[in-house]
Amino acid sequence: MGAKQTKAAGQEAGASPQSTGWKRTPTKERGDILTSIMLKSGDKLRSSGTPPPYQRRIRMIQEMMLMAKQGKHDEATEMLKTLRQDLGMESTSLDDVLYRYASFRNLVDPITHDLIISLAKYIHCPKTEGDALGAMEKVCRQLTYHLSPHSQWRRQGLLKRKPQACLKSVLSSPPSSRTLDLSGIPLGVKDMERLCAYLHHHASRIGSLELGFTELTDDAFLLLLPTLASLPRLETLALNGNRLTRAVLKELTDTLKDPDSFPSVTWIDLGNNVDIFSLPQPFLVSLRKRCPKQGNLPTILEFGESQASEPEEEGIQIQSSHLSCSNQSQHSSGAIEPLREDFVPKQLACHSDNAP
DSSP: OOOOOOSSTTOOTTOOOOTTSOOOOOOOHHHHHHHHHHHHHHHHHOOSSSOOHHHHHHHHHHHHHHHHHTTOHHHHHHHHHHHHHHTTOSOOOHHHHHHTHHHHTTBSOHHHHHHHHHHHHHHHOTTOSSOHHHHHHHHHHHHHHHTSOGGGGGSTTGGGSOHHHHHHHHTTSOOBTTEEEOTTSOOOGGGHHHHHHHHHHTGGGOSEEEOTTSOOOHHHHHHHHHHHHHOTTOOEEEOTTSSOOTHHHHHHHHHHHSTTSSTTOOEEEOTTSSSOOBOOHHHHHHHHHTOTTOOSOOOBOOOOGGGOOSOGGGTOOOOOOOBOOGGGOTTOSSOOOOOOTTOOOHHHHTTGGGOO
């Protein structure tokens, strides 16, 4: 599956074969270290007593993978059930997913949905041919990477400096290349006044705003919403990995109904928040009105399977979940296209005969 194998790992003295049929593979130490760093650093950045949702989900993935390696099939199955419930998925049954395919098109994060289905396949069918555990490890690393604030590690010295000092530094100069990237910097209600002032001052220069993994709450976002809606050239808005709840969807949808608000927006990422799992139809319709040249309703784009490989340092290029017009998706890292009315995901194609 593209993962490098180390020779000596897995040849432990006295190791007994697992009864589940899973083939043991060497531990991916780099992936484990990366996940550990993300969790520990997230703890340092946490501004309140309750950890953000992404930390809880990453821990579940780690525990599930450990259970699978230990041959604890039932426990791994229960952990997957808990994880999918935390991600708002009623079922990982492929037949059930096919039956609910209409709602699949409105999912806020189809990448996570797709990877969870893959995990369900490996856990529920552990006796598949080939290295099933190795394949499951790979999916777990992909899911961990997708749900983690990996972008913040590129900012040198972020973890060694106080968040307020880092925010002040970023807001001390105009946005670079029409992009304001605050991802990974905790933002509280008290920071909104400073951020709003900066956005107003540089309104004509901002085309992309990265607010992922900033611990943004509903209250803070609602204070920021009027300013965001007034930005004339804002095309992409990333709000993933925060503490937002579906309570903000009504305000956001109502704002989008006004053609003078978010006049240029083509992409809003709300994935990996507390309980925002699908998007209301008026939200999608409002986005379509901002893309007059797009014939079909703008829907969530699928990521290319060829892009989902290894963690970032091993060359992974996982496509972020988003809404976009097909002719304005230059921010994407791969060739993808909107879902068509007759499109059925590959995982579901083999089950189409069983659909109700």
